[in-house]
Amino acid sequence: MSVTIKDVAKLANVAPSTVSRVIADSPRISEQTKQKVRDAMEELGYYPNFIARSLASRSTHVLGLVMPGSADVVFQNPFFSNVLQGLSESAHEKKYALQMTTGKKESEIYNSVVEMVQGRRVDGIILLNSHINDKIMKYLLSTDFPFVVIGKPYENLDQITHVDNDNILAAREATEYLLTLNHKKIAFIGGSLNLVVTIDRLLGYDIALRQAGITLNSQYVIHEEFLQEGGREAISELLKLSEPPTALVVADDLMALGVLKKLDEYGVLVPKDLSIVSFNNVLFTEMSKPPLTSVDINIFDLGYEAAKNLIRKIENPDEPIRRIIIPHQIVERSSCKEYRSN
Structure with missing residues (x-):
């Protein structure tokens, strides 16, 4: 025989309507009463019928x-x-x-x-x-x-x-970090310009360069998908330049991982030959070779x-x-x- 709200109410010594309000997490019910009802539900193995509740309230949850x-x-x-x-x-x-x-x-x-x-x-x-x-x-x-x-x-x-x-500020700070390390030839690898996050991070990068008296070099700005392959394609283009960058701001860690793998194929050493700051601070940034400096966006x-x-x-x-x-x-x-x- 299935357990009902009435059974829960009896064990918790409250009215059935109180049990219903606890299930709905009503602010009108004290935390002490809520806990008493929940303990009773757990003891009896009662599980609310959320489908029935959704039909009644016209809410799907x-x-x-x-x-x-x-x-x-x-x-x-x-x-x-x-x-x-x-x-x-x-x-x-x-x-x-x-x-x-x-x-x-x-x-x-x-x-x-x-x-x-x-x-x-x-x-x-x-x-x-x-x-x-x-x-x-x-x-x-x-x-x-x-x-x-x-x-x-x-x-x-x-x-x-x-x-x-604040992606403008975050990208500005990432670029400024590289500027403090005496880098002047800093490239930006971002995602699609149809994405607002890319626009904001590109703007932050540009602001930092201008404040340092550096004119943005359009050859140093590459847009690809937020995937490893996107990073591989971007760094391949940058390394073909007559004056390749000495540092990169990469708008996504997965792209940066692709950059690292491609650089390894070319025999370019990080950070000896090229410095990298990326974004997101996902788990593998600690385990990449070398571990990536990354903007943790929480x-x-x-x-x-x-x-x-x-x-x-x-x-x-x-x-x-x-x-x-x-x-x-x-x-x-x-x-x-x-x-x-x-």
């Missing part, structure tokens, strides 16, 4: 995650597994599940989002990056559907809650705050628009060295 490409490509980059850890933990605390959508083409991803919204399959949506002229963002704004962006929206900044780093926190703020918007439609900036810091390792001309 599911957050939709919009990945920026097909799963086989996206999950090559550890950024996404790290951000998912933060999203998952934050959602779990409020008893929300996650539903992910991917696609090989932008049109496929867009259509999946429309199906999510119109079919009311999720209560809200998290976009895991921000594009120029983002069709999905415009659609969600037009439908007034709850959503949060990881990254900075290209437009309608004051209408969209977003969680981001990826877990980006995901955690995104889910937390989306749930706030879902549960309180009057929640104000927020811009949450996650702090960053440069983690120094062995991939940089002071430049000394021969």
Whole structure:
């Protein structure tokens, strides 16, 4: 015979309505009472029927995650597994599940989002990056559907809650770090210029150079995919130059790993011949050869705050628009060295 709310209420010595409120995590119930009810639920092996609750409340208790490409490509980059850890933990605390959508083409991803919204399959949506002229963002704004962006929206900044780093400042500081090591020929390897994060990091790099009295050399700016192959392609182009750079700002650790592997093939030593600062500070940066100096953007926190703020918007439609900036810091390792001309 299955355990019911009434059985839990009897053991906890509370009303069945109190048990229902505890399950819904109502702020009207004291923490002491909540704990008593939860202990009773655990003792009896009672598990709330969330499907029935969803039908009654017209809420799915599911957050939709919009990945920026097909799963086989996206999950090559550890950024996404790290951000998912933060999203998952934050959602779990409020008893929300996650539903992910991917696609090989932008049109496929867009259509999946429309199906999510119109079919009311999720209560809200998290976009895991921000594009120029983002069709999905415009659609969600037009439908007034709850959503949060990881990254900075290209437009309608004051209408969209977003969680981001100060990428302009982070890239400026990464470039300044290399400048303090006496490097003047500093190249930038970034992702697509359709991504706002690339635009911001390129701007920070440019600002640091200009403040140091150095004119940006367009040959030193390369854009590729945030993948190992992108890093390999970029460094191959830079090494062909008559005056190759002595240092690199690489906008993603996975790209930097590709750079390191290609440099090893060419017999170029890091940091003896070339210094590198990259971004994200994922696990393998400590284990690469040499270990990479990287800007830690606290990826877990980006995901955690995104889910937390989306749930706030879902549960309180009057929640104000927020811009949450996650702090960053440069983690120094062995991939940089002071430049000394021969």
